[in-house]
Each structure stands twice: as C-alpha cells, then as structure tokens.
Amino acid sequence: MALLPPLAGVRVLELGSTVAGPSACRLLADLGAAVYKIEPAGGDQLRTWGTIAPDGTGWWFKSHNRDKRLLTFDLRNAGDVATVASMALACDVVLENFRPGYLARLGLDAATLRAQKPELIYLSISGYGQSGPYADRPGYGSIAEAMGGLRYITGESDGPPMRIGISIGDEIAALYAVVGVLAALRGRDRDAVGETIDVSLIESAFSLLQGALPEYVHAGRVARRTGNTLNSAAPSNVYPTRDGEWLAIGGNGQGIFRRLVTAMGRPELADDERFATNQGRRQHVALLDALIGAWTQTLDLADADAVLAQAGVPAGPVMSVAQIVANPQFKDRNAVVYARDDDGTPIATYASPVRFTERPLRVERAAGAIGRDQVTALEELGVTRK
Secondary structure (H helix, E strand, C coil): CCCCCCCCCCEEEEECCCCHHHHHHHHHHHCCCEEEEEECCCCCHHHHCCCECCCCCEHHHHHHCCCCEEEECCCCCHHHHHHHHHHHHCCCEEEECCCCCHHHHHCCCHHHHHHHCCCCEEEEEECCCCCCCCCCCCCCHHHHHHHCCCHHHCCCCCCCCCCCCCCHHHHHHHHHHHHHHHHHHHHHHHHCCCEEEEEEHHHHHHHHHCCHHHHHHHHCCCCCCCCCCCCCCCCEEEEECCCCCEEEEECCCHHHHHHHHHHCCCHHHHHCCCCCCHHHHHHCHHHHHHHHHHHHCCCCHHHHHHHHHHHCCCEEECCCHHHHHHCHHHHHCCCEEEEECCCCCEEEEECCCCCCCCCCCCCCECCCCCCCCHHHHHHHHCCCCC
16 A cells, blocks of 8 residues: 655745745645645736736646646735634645745744744745845846756857756755755654745745856866856757757766767777876867867757767757657656646646655645635644634
8 A cells, every 4th residue: 555645744835926935836836745735816927927828827837836726815905814824733744935024924924833833944035035235126036047047058159048948947946945844744743843944036046056166266266158068077968960850969978978978989088198098088179069069960869869978978958848758768658647627627747757666656636726725624634724
C-alpha cells in the first residue's frame, strides 16, 4: 500500500499573488501539503495573464495554482483580516509575497502571529528582502533578474541585456522558499520552535551567477554577455543542422571533447594544441564553434543527435513546447499530467520533477472559481468567519 505524500498533514496559508509565492505553494501542494490560497474579491491578477480560457480565467493560472483550496477575503475589512489571522494560527506555514510592512499594519506579520504561535513557520518573499535601503520598493522578478546580474550576462556580446523566456527570478525564489520551508519543518520537528524566513528575489537571482562572483573578487574579471557560449568551458553552444533545426552540444569535458571530434570525423582536433585543454578551447571558441557548426550542417537534426548519442556526447535538440509534448522521453516519464477543472475538463499541467517511489505524488484539481473552497476550507481549519 502506498504511503501518504511527504507533506500530508502540513497546512500552508498562501497570502500571495502572481508568480513567486504561488509557485512556492504549488510545489508544497505537490508534496502533499494542504494549501489555502487567499485571493481578493477580484481574484489573483494572474487570472488575467496570458491566453484566457473560455470561462475567463487564464490557462496559466489554472495550472499554476492547482491542488489548492481557493478562498477570497478582503484585507481592507477588519472581520476578514481577523478570519485570516485565525486561519494562519490553524496552519503550520504562512507564506506571503506582499511588500514589506503591509501585513504588519494588519497584524498578519511574522512577529504578531508567531508571538501567539511560536511553532508557526512564516516565510516572506519580496523583491529586496525585509531589510536594507531598498526594502520598501516594489519588486518584480524581471527587476530582480536585472539587478541580480542575470540579464547583464544574458544576450549576444554586441547586443542589449536580454531576459530569459520565463520569469526565472520568481521561479528560483520560489524554489528557495520551498527549501526554506522544508528545512524549517525539519527544525521544528526537532526543536518544537518555528521560524521566520526571508527570501528576496534579487538575492535569488544573484545566487545563480556561478563563478562570476569569486572571479570578480579574486581575479577582477567582470562576466559579460557571450551569447550561447559557456563562459567557463568550451565547446558548449547550439549549432544549426541541415534541416534548419538547432542542436545543443556540450563537449566541454576532456574525454567528451575527444569523443565529439571523433564522431565528427576529426579526431586530430583533440590533440591540436589550440583545443587540447579547456583554456585553449575557451581562447579559440569561435573557431571551434565554426568547425562543429560546419559538421552539424551536413546532417539533419535527428541524424546528428543519433550520432552523438551513440558516441556518448551530451547533446539534444532545441525543442518548442509542441515538440516537448510529443517527445518520447517526456511521454515515457509522464511529464505532462492533467488536473480536473471545476466542470471536469482536464487541464494540462506539469508533473512534479521530484519523483518519489514510496510516496507517489499526484495532481488532481486545477485552480477554478474564486472562493470555490470557502466553506469546506474553513471547516477543515476549524475557523468561523468573523
């Protein structure tokens, strides 16, 4: 008999909107937590983002907020604030992404709630963190990506800073938030004391810069935009194929590089003094990429991919979402799952990338109507509306 999901029995109050906070709570729900999402009367603004479903709610919102209890309260109303406070005290975790100071004015901040329930875990996600000269500024993931250094190093060397195709600043902050909650739950199990956790978007983005920080501090090197090449090792790029597609190849390990050039029919390149070491390959990366690109353009994508797979070289096609959905690896792993909408319609969403053997995870309900679970959720928590 299958065991319950890892976080079954954990209750999470979500006081968040748009991306970062709801992403974190979605991941906690995936792991089995009961998540109580509080929306204003008009709903989370993400309901209106992207392509809209026939019922007026965005497809992204339906997927993004799956498996949550949906409630609506007006935090300008004292009774609703009191009800939300009671819900918070009935939960294990409160996760919020308002601007610092707003919830304190309502008595829904960490200090107020944890004074009443010391074992409560309270996590805040904000643009700049809960302290510092920028703390009061509004913050979005896009700004964090800029100020955290990601956009400075993203784009072609002779072009402007560019965004990654998703809100990566929000999503990485959400992942750090989940890590914080899981660690705090473990600590609470040991010490019977909760935690106040502060996650900032800018520091989350900054943490992804890999070698840029130590290389600047200790070698004076400022990382800059290099297009699709990898700053630290070569070759690593995307290369055109004969049929107009693109193939990503990572041939930057010593043994892997030898296998790559052998598969290309150019084994002598492995011993060429320009390419024999990683530093040499970095120095001559333009020439090396040109040689690899000339080879990939003699083959269709599928054939080039097959040759490199056979040779043990990391490679894969650059795929659109349509190609991903049709790809046999993603199909075999059931990477696309379906959550049930309010009317029973299956809504496509992402399977959890974390797979458990003993405690299997499952996706059940898409996010539906505002306030859908108002009555049943309050009953679960034993809270009476004020």
